[in-house]
Amino acid sequence: xxxxxxxxxxRELCKTPEGFAETLKRVADIGYTTVQVSxxxxxxxxxxxAELDKNGLSCVLTHIxxxxxxxxxxxxxxxxxxxxxxxxxxxxxxxxxxxxxxxxKWLDTFPAxxxxxxxxxxxFMYHNHHNEFRxxxxxxxxxxLMEAVPAEEMGFTLDTYWVxxxxxxxxxxLEKLAGRIPAIHLKDCGFGQRMEALGEGNIxxxxxxxxxxxGGTRYLLVEQDDCHGEDPVECLRRSYxxxxxxxxx
Numbered sequence: 001x002x003x004x005x006x007x008x009x010x011r012e013l014c015k016t017p018e019g020f021a022e023t024l025k026r027v028a029d030i031g032y033t034t035v036q037v038s039x040x041x042x043x044x045x046x047x048x049x050a051e052l053d054k055n056g057l058s059c060v061l062t063h064i065x066x067x068x069x070x071x072x073x074x075x076x077x078x079x080x081x082x083x084x085x086x087x088x089x090x091x092x093x094x095x096x097x098x099x100x101x102x103x104x105k106w107l108d109t110f111p112a113x114x115x116x117x118x119x120x121x122x123x124f125m126y127h128n129h130h131n132e133f134r135x136x137x138x139x140x141x142x143x144x145l146m147e148a149v150p151a152e153e154m155g156f157t158l159d160t161y162w163v164x165x166x167x168x169x170x171x172x173x174l175e176k177l178a179g180r181i182p183a184i185h186l187k188d189c190g191f192g193q194r195m196e197a198l199g200e201g202n203i204x205x206x207x208x209x210x211x212x213x214x215g216g217t218r219y220l221l222v223e224q225d226d227c228h229g230e231d232p233v234e235c236l237r238r239s240y241x242x243x244x245x246x247x248x249x
Contacts, residue, residue, distance in 0.1 A: 001213055003243045004034035004060060006185060006223035008091075010232045011039030021051050026233045028055035030240050031249060036183070036221050037083075038063035038091060045082035052083065059083050060219045061125060061157065061183045063091030069113050077120045087183055088117055089125040089157055095132065095141055103141060107148055114154040124149075125183065127157040133166030142168075146177070155180040159223070160203050161187035161195060171207035178215030185223045186239070195226045197235045199242035209246065220248060 005027045007014060014020040020040050027035060037048070037059050052059055062085060068076055069090060080088055090110065094101035114124035132142040146156075156177050160170040174181060186208070188201030198205065212220065222239040224232065243249065 001209070001217055001220050001248055002034055003032060003240060003248050004036060004183075004219050004221040005030075005032045005236050005240075006036045006038060006221045008036075008039040008063070009222070009224050009227070009236055013232065014040035016041055017043055017047065023233065024051050024055050024057060027236060028057055030233070030237045031244070032057070032236070032240060033249075034058050034060045034219055034221075036061040036063070036089075036223075037085075038089075045079045049083050059085045061085065061087040061089055061221065063089045063127065066090070070109065073116050073120065077117070077122055080122055086122050087125050087155070088122050089127055091127050092129060093126075095134070103136065103144065106145070111149045111153075114149050118153045123155055123182070124153065125155045125157045127185065128159055128166075129162045130166035133163070133168050142173070151180045155182055157181075157183055157185055157221075159185040159187060160205075160208055161185075161189045164189045164203060165193055170203060171211045174208065174211035174215050174217075178211075181212065181215050181217050183219040183221055184212055184217055186220050186243075187223045187225070194228075195224050197224060197242070198222065198239040200238070205246070209248070 010023045013023045033056060035057055093106050095103055117124045126145060133140050158173055158177060158181055163170040163173050186198055188196040188198050188203050190196040190201035222236055224235050227235045
């Protein structure tokens, strides 16, 4: 398993191409060799590939806005081909009547998206928050999603923090999702559900690493949505130090 940086952590630093380029350099200087591109300013594929190559980085996963996932699929796949990325992700779905992101709407939309992505040689990845662990008629929404799309057409970027906030056990869910978790999000959860750098909260990462490896995870992507006013790159640095101490780089 390889450590990676989820660039949503550094989104405030990546609002311009210049800031994006500088952030990629800083992330690479820490020792990361893989990244997920999410929450950054739009850039051409050729520009991104050149900056990744310059810093010895590979993009292994993206999060793509819904209009693009449901729009020109050929263009979306061409972009990912150019940057050398096989995993195309959906970062958020609210599962709420209030915002129109209902479970029925998801079920009507994304199985077909996942199928189209797979027929073009890529793999669709769904990223959970805590809402997916709400039960509907005795079954978690997460379970419904698993059953709605076959494993060969959709994987899960399981987020350790949000599983715990949703009342689940991250290691148990990694075991349940074995075979469809090529990349996961590592995020620690401290007292009061405070997001923390890895090793500074209360998640049992020994079990997470064990179940992730057994389930076929290749990329452990560090994410910290809220760095509480600290430099997010420094938070990524501390998390990398924790992973390196566990023998993961």
